[in-house]
Amino acid sequence: MELELRHLKTIRAIADAGSLTRAATDLGLAQPALSAQLKRIERALGGALFERGRHGVRVTALGELVLERTRVVLPAVTELQQEAARFARTPRPAAAHLRLGGTHGPLLGALVDRLAGAVSEARVTTCTSWSDRELARLLVEGRLDFALAGTCGSAPPPAADGLVWREVAVDPVFVMLSDGHPLADRAELDLAELADAEWACVPGDGCFGDCFTAACARSGFTPRRMYETDTAALVHLVQVGRALGMCRAAFPTTPGVITRPLTGTPLTWRHLLGWHSVSQRDALATTVLAQARMAHAGVAARSDSYTAWLSARRDPAPPALP
Structure with a gap:
């Protein structure tokens, strides 16, 4: 033998x-x-x-x-x-086929739209996963060319030899509530005001759940219940008033649902683009990263609450007259 x-x-x-x-x-x-x-x-x-x-x-x-x-x-x-x-x-010599991975959300679709114009000769396909670690593994195995992932606050991205991660944008985390909620007319909410609520969020293998629980503890309460489910079910739970949702500020407008910033921005989300240094040419990586950043800006511009939040920070109110 x-x-x-x-x-x-x-x-x-x-x-x-x-x-x-x-x-x-x-x-x-x-x-x-x-x-x-x-x-x-x-x-x-x-x-x-x-x-x-x-x-x-x-x-x-x-x-x-x-x-x-x-x-x-x-x-x-x-x-x-x-x-x-x-x-x-790895496509040679040109990017004849771009394989993008990402967590579920509007940013992946917006990036595909932009790449369709910027790299018009390439066929673009996508693969979605709630797991950033799975996306990193697919990059390492050569089954994806680029991946849109995210981390809570300053947490590091999935580590693997040869992977390169670059920041696309940083969003505040907003609260999602039905348009009939008693606090729906408020421009900003304090997390402590929501101590009696039930909550919903999407799955993930990062630290967001722990960070959210810690933010609630700093506000003096423990979340009553957390539903972990897909985006469509999360929106439904919010629409019918069963729960409040946590979402990135660029979450698209949805009938019956509004999003509001939290006082002091207790939670943030960092959007990242990753690729493998061996597989990707620098010029292509630079192009995809630039398009990802423009895609995020476009998604953010379509959110009224996010636009208002950004405007308030760019143009602070003038001091009161004596």
């Missing part, structure tokens, strides 16, 4: 699990099948890799030698696969 990459992965799994039973579960195999496979591997390598005991397995000297090699070989092969995938999927 010739030694294969899958055999090295099996050895690594047994060593990590500490027993054949646990390793079989991790690998999705029956324990007798894994034992038989290990015996074949040991025969191919010329000796026992593990000593079996009542409390699991212990690595032999030969096993240590093989495991030491797996720590070099397995990461190297994984890196080779990722690099090859990125190379194979």
Whole structure:
């Protein structure tokens, strides 16, 4: 039997699990099948890799030698696969196909619209996910060219070797409420005034939920209930008065729903554009980033509440006359 990459992965799994039973579960195999496979591997390598005991397995000297090699070989092969995938999927010499990823929201659609004019020769496709970490993984694997992601406040973006993240814009987080809500006529709301409300937000794997809970605690209360759901269901819960929503300030106008800023801007959202440094040419990345920033400006301009909020900060009221 010739030694294969899958055999090295099996050895690594047994060593990590500490027993054949646990390793079989991790690998999705029956324990007798894994034992038989290990015996074949040991025969191919010329000796026992593990000593079996009542409390699991212990690595032999030969096993240590093989495991030491797996720590070099397995990461190297994984890196080779990722690099090859990125190379194979990178358009050459021109961007004939742009694959964009993003969380659900108006910014992704606005960027597609702008790129249709700026890179007219390219076919643009999109992939959406609530998970920033998944978008980062797709960039690393070469399955996306660019990804629009976001972080709460100053939290760092998903980290991975070779990924580049650039800021597109920073939005305040607004509260979303029905147009029949008792506080709907207010231009700005204090978070403490909403202590008795139930809330709704979209999913995500960042720290937004914790940051929101912390902001509520600073305002003297704990949120009663938080519904985590998709955008359409969130809007419905707000429209019927079941909950208040948290949204980025550039959220588009929706019938029956209004958005309002929170006093002191306790929460912010940072829009980011990411790509892999190996896969993307600098000129194309510069173009997509510039278009993303213009797309955000266009989305923000269509929100009356956001426009008013920005205007109030650019043109502060003159001092009162004595």
